[in-house]
Amino acid sequence: MRLIRGNTKIGRGGSRPTCWTTEIGRASQLIATLGRRKDLDVICPYCGYDKDCALFTDEHVLPRALGGNVQPTNPFRCRVCKDCNSACGRWIDGRFAKSWPIHNWKTDAARRTYDPNAEVAFPPSYIGTRSDWNQADGTICEFWLGPTGDHIYHFHEPYTDADVFAGRPPHIPATKVDPGTVFVAFVGTNPVWPPIVYRGARETFDEVTPIHLVNAAPHRDSVPYPALTTSRQQAQYNWIKSRPEGVMVPAQLAMDVDWGERFLIKFGIGLGATLLGGNFVTSQHSGVLRKALWERKPESRAQLGIRGSAFLARDEMQMPMFAIPQCHTIVVMPVQGRLMALLNLYGRHEGMIQISDDQQLWECLIPEEGRTWTIAPAFRRFVGPVSIIDFMNNGEPETSPLRKQIDAILDSGVPLPPYHLTDPTEPKSA
Template identity: 30%
Template sequence: MTFNCLYCAQKKPISESTLEHAVPKFLGGAQAPPHYKLHNVCRSCNNGLGLHVDGSYAKSWFVTNALASAARKYYSGPGQSDFLPLTCMGPVNIPGLQLPEDTVAELWLGPSGESIIWMRTDDDDLYWYTGGNPTHRKNPSTVYFMPVSGDPVRLRMGTEAVIGGFKKTKARYIFGATVGGLPPGTAYPGFDLPTVTDESNIQAIRTVIQAGSIRAQLQMNTKFDQRFICKMALAVGFALFGQTYLATVEAAEARKGLWPNPEHPPRVRGSQTIFNNPQFAHVAGYEGAVVILVMQSGGSYAMSMTVDRSLPFVVELCPATLRSEFLESANGYSLVIFPLLQQCVEICQSKLLAHTLGHNLNAELAAIDQIRQTASYFWESLPSLAVQANKT
């Protein structure tokens, strides 16, 4: 028994077949409907493309931070939801910081704007990956957490975000302040007692924070999404249209784009993430959600994806003559995913638009809008940081 792999098109024995989420898990795709669970992807594509193609997109500065911002919109406090993702600001230069060789200091921000300095293995090859090369995650590293407020709710949110954010690493966690008279490291579970070097590093970090002179350098690679867009076109095209999609010229070109060869550039029509069109992203997106939209445009279906109503990309998917049991051409198609809530709504585009414009509310989305409202009350209920600063 053999199958042809969706991505590399090679004939593979059935034992090489793996479960592939057409929408990757970091975008909440594990919750997508059953037709997004594909079985025609080989093990080598699943592993290799996950690291280099999904990773390049997911770990880019833009996407990491759009997902962090999306999660905040549905977060109603510690104990209510999963921990919040951190925001990555990039590598920093901190005078006096004792950095071991081949190590870089990276600045991240916590849910209340806490500074988090992560000292991790440096890697020139994957310089734009926030958090560095994923294969170095198990190297020893150190995380310094610098709280901005003594408020217990903010402290719990911050420490949970740090421990959760670096859980796949072998990091030591050091608390950069004294809390309630207790020495740093003993007040919060998961944090270590600082060594003499840690204490000196905390002092160096505190000095730049107090001087307001902490500056991160944004690391960009403008091609971070090209192969990812082609991979998404193949996966979503197959999930919605099945085998007939694979026979299209568009599928063949998307496959060329997934395996780029400078001598045969692919003819993939669409626009990349960085050519950001805010009006389009607003209409095609949904507050705090990842949205995949398939709509008819002339004689073709086009697919767009947005994260938190930003970072839109568009790609021509297939001729509009193709039939799918999941969409009616006149009404369009959308998949609206809420990664923090682990929820997902599949709805035609015209109904999605009617809901966002308030013309005709969709019950499922209305319930999710309610969670967003509760989350906004939670953020408003927190003591403001300015007041806290005046007290201390």
């Protein structure tokens, strides 16, 4: 949602805004007509500053990394300044998408369909740091699982930040860390899989990180097969080969205590700007959310009195009826004089946040019975909005028309090829 006004910047002698335009089509038209008029300023929902509209870009309220770039029209986009867009990418969205629970549910949802005509890449899931690696060469060993259960080892010198991400922390540039070495041990015996696993690993690790294969045969022609060049790599390879088979893998994981909190706040602001427009952006509560968004210390954020609940584990969901496997569900509903937004990700993690406490802002836009949207991220498609009453379908949401539409999307993919060609007990799809 764009917010346009005339010559109103404080400090330039202009008056406060008198005319707001929040309707998308009209706003776009105005921008097209007026071009880069110097006095044409827009307020950024994330920082609250007036800026020239030419400094604005499209922001995905639900990030692309989580399948938020839905087709063909995207109802969850707003205009934010370039500075905020790039800062959010590194410090908010990037960190959230690379937190291991979200990374792993994302890879899980992505492995539901297969396009035999495309260069498919299924990224590996993150398991943690191997505690049985001796670290004699000063490296740690991060362990990942490929789509057919492939073992993927990444040896590198430890990152300076806390180890709470799947891979390199998104705010540290690749040039500032040891690229390390990756080893891939394929598990599937169907020759269709090694290139898919390899491409997934290639997309996951930095370009300069060499990827070696532990057991390329009999498919060694389908992916690159570089030779080990250093004694360090040889020692790492020997250690992998010495691992006993069929035993539990000891790995360690860490989590930020305020996991996902700032992402949820950003989501609340973006959704408020998208659904309620300019009056929300200039509202008092939106200012409180902004303050929380840029506050790094969890204890300082807690003092701002923002209502909601950060992402919880599946068995702690307060509203499990909105959990649809592999899908995201967005719910917006007025509750006791507050407009609340619920975001359920991958049917696994649920967070809730107050968007506004000013009923005038939403009474003409959000009906009392609320609104829901459901997104199938692996397919970049969504269904909605529907009212919560329709979603609930007399207490049987699983048989609602909405659910049938979602199931049709989820079933539209081509099943995965078998992992093994000779083992009749292997399921045909994951």
